[in-house]
Amino acid sequence: MKCIIAFCLTVTLVSRAVAEASVRTCEPIKVAMCKNIGYNQTGMPNLARHTLQADADVTLQTFSPLVQYGCSSQLHLFLCSVYVPMCTDKVALPIGPCRGLCESVYARCYPVLRGFGFTWPQELDCSLFPAENNHEHMCMEGPGERSPPVGNIPLDTSGAGGRGACRRLIKPNSWVWVRGSGRCAQFCDAEVLWEAGERRAAEVWLATWAALSFACTLAAVGAQLACGDRGGAGDRALVLVALCRCAAAAGWGVRAAAGRAAAGCAKDSTSPTRMLLAHDGLANPNCAVVFLLLYYFGLAASVWWVVVAGAWRASVLRQPAQAGTGARNDRHSSLLQLAAWGVPAALAAAVLVTRDVDADELTGTCFVGNQSSKSLLALVIVPEAICLLLGCVFLSSGLRAVLRRPAPVPAPTVLLNTPQPHTDQSVLRLGAFAALYAVPSACILATWVYEYAWRDEWLAAPMPSLEPSTHPRPAFWVFLFRIFATQILGVMVAVWIATPRLKALWRRISGPRKPTPAKTPAGPPPTPLTFHCYATHPHTLARHPHNPKYATYRPPQQHSYRKPRHYHYSAGETIL
Template sequence: MMKWCLGVVLAVCARALADAAVRTCEPIKVAMCRDIGYNQTGMPNLARHTLQADADVTLQTFSPLVQYGCSEQLHLFLCAVYVPMCTDKVALPIGPCRSLCEAVHARCFPVLSGFGFQWPAELDCELFPAENNHEHMCMEGPGERAAGAGAAAGEAACRRLRRAPAWLWLRGAGRCAQYCDAEVLWEAGERRAAEVWLATWAALSFACTLAAAGAALACGAGAGAGVGAGGAGERALVLVALCRCAAAAGWGVRAAAGRAAAGCAQDPASTRMLLAHDGLANPNCAVVFLLLYYFGLAASVWWVVVAGAWRAAVLRPTTLPGAPRHDRHSSLLQLAAWGVPAALAAAVLVTRDVDADELTGTCFVGNQSSKSLLALVIVPEAICLLLGGVFLASGLRAVLRRAPPPPPPALLAPAPAPAPRPDQSVLRLGAFAALYAAPSACILATYVYEYLWRDAWLAAPGAQGSGPQPAFWVFLFRIFASQILGVMVAVWIGTPRLKALWRRAVGPRKPVKPPPAPLALPAHCYAHAHTLPRHTHKYSTYRPPSHHYSYRKPRHYHYSAGETIL
């Protein structure tokens, strides 16, 4: 018995000496553990890997857990197990202490169990030394830093979201960021369908608005319009087309760059691409946001100017068509139309609220923040729609309550001046303003729908089911309505101007015949009755006393048929 025990002890000691003799320190080649605090390791490691390549493959499986950030010491703990520290002064590898393992286990095991994974056997805390001493050297780690209440609440909020592994808590930004390739609300097929839908309507809107704006500038901004308020409305209508053309160019930049290049960015602390949550980190994302948000909001403000100009033209129509009238408030309108969207866009960039949506990867504001969606999208668009609606209702009320034309004047009475009525161009301007309001109201309704239901969509499903899902057709309709606004304004202002340019370029097909000259009649055929020669001596009532003439009235002969013959 004593011999057997002595043999076992000698075998263990021989194995330990053999391991110590075989193990040599070498530079760390695993990319994940190069900046861990030491640069030498020795194989085999504590998980019995003989090559650093095998340890690297195993460490890559823990990359999502490291990015999730369940523990600040997880990175050090994993490297200490799979790439332990090696020094020439100590024969055995220096791995983690039991206290480090227990701290990491307390924070990360609930996350793994929530995802359906078990704690790995080679990471069992009982395998590591209880404390660091001269007999068993180990790494205790710096300890968990006290996380703020906001960070703890944020991490808990990310765990409560739908498909929690698809989210990463960003401590610097203070929000949950979604991985670029993660499918949380939309599937891959829906994304491809939205991509094709977006590219088609964006190309159509850009082509139409560009052609209409070019035709308007070639013919003159106010060609075919009245003066005064009507002319101001026509000029504002052309600016609406230019803004919609720039917004369509933003959609085109997004479609040309692609989803990953325009809507995704890499976080400095992560190795995977995240859905853009800070537009300044991606130049393509910033350009798309500026084109869509700034020019889209500017188009809404100019539409309000169109509605106001139509109301002014209806209430105070111009009596003299050729009389010039200067716009007194043109400078204020220019400042409001271009300055207000610029101020809001600057506020979005300063607060770093530019983010991309999951469906199309288009950078806008409020795609990931309900507060930003309400304050910077819904409220400005609602104000514009309300002001435009008030102007339209006031002008329509004035048209419906206009007094009927006066009765024909009496004989020999001076004819009163007819009341001025709006011409055809003014009425056409009002019709456009009314038609433009319908898609704008639908777009605003889709934003309100997203604001009200977004939290319910992103909430983790309960035990009863998968939870509510967003309606795919609503978001497709938003893309359609946004682009149809450009197509509508292009067709509205471009049709008469394109006809004018075509006629100017082609010219009249048939020569216009001059009107026939009047017949040359003798002068006596034109003579009036009072120009004919009269015999004054025959019809005069005065007679000399020497002559006695009797003047008889002409006799009238009456017939039975009622006809009188002189």
């Protein structure tokens, strides 16, 4: 019985193959994507059950972005062998891919599809293809992979072929391969991630807040110099934070004054008439100046903020009996100066040596990490995160000491009109500023982390539309908020410094105040006191010369009697 069933199935398969062979005819390949693939004859229906080459062409067009992305060097051959299989008169069945070719392409391209939310098509299931090429089942094994997986090749490196890396980016016609830097550079006027309207809005937003920050910080530093009040280590560091923010705002002003093309673009070395978005800051002097002002002084402001937080913690932990330890803290001012100015200088020099200064597309401002994710992580995110972490540790330690400090016992007697010390008030004010400064700094760091996490997906070529989805784009409001938070730091520190200094300066200009008369309490005037003073009576007793407690009688000297006199004294006068 089993032999009969097997014989029937064999006859059925043979008859089906003969029927398909009688229907299938080889024809020239008409699909543009699969011409010059290594063979020029195909037959329909294909392995995906398409009966016309036009239907296969429409399906292959959806895979065009994935082919340009370059996840596998064999993807092109694999897709054509499935949708436009090889046909020959000597073989009845179409010659498609082998299972090894399918698995190689699947291992490299499926992670890319999964990262964008797509699934692997059912007609490309590797189990549908023969395991190997033999006399029973003919298939194409492929030439093998010629490059490592695309997941290990960053977008800003050459990879295999150099120019092929630019084809993996969004809008490939907006990029050009630069051999000297080994990366793809964007044309200066190309609209890749941002539109022209968004660029104009961002430039106006930037110029407005930069001008406000520069004016406020300059006024604060001028008021401090006019007052000449040095203060403690924390107050001096606070002024240096304002000075650094003023210089950083000047960098934004240089960018606004020079314009987008003059500050953020550079000529292509291979074609002098072509302008590219700056990817080497040393090629454009305006770009280098803007970078130094923004990066160096911005990072220095963060370091000085850490000094402010550390000075506040030291002031909180210092006991009242240790009030004379301020001179000991001043001895370490040289070390603080070296750390606050030397660390940003070393990092800025490293960026210039590696020629890692680049401009962003939105505002055309030169910074570091605008086009390289590695530079953004190593030179921007990590230093700012370290500064924020140290400052928060100092703040939390000082706050813990404040909460655990016992309440002061009031003195039994308090002298009136005695000036009380204001040390606690100034220390708490300094700590409040350090805590408020940490909030915008954390928000700025979050925007950098957001850009680092999603930049590669924004710049990657869109995936084939296997499922309805949109290509990820950056959120415009996040970058506007970064500009706002960066400039509001300068405004905040300026207002915090200038308020008491301007008051002191106004008092110095206007002169000493006139003493204000004491206010008379409301109500009816007090009743005057009346004292009765009488003349000495002639009959008086004289004190005993030896014991004053006893008195002696003295004869009257004169007999006169005076009327009592009345004197009126107010309640506020003193009688001697």
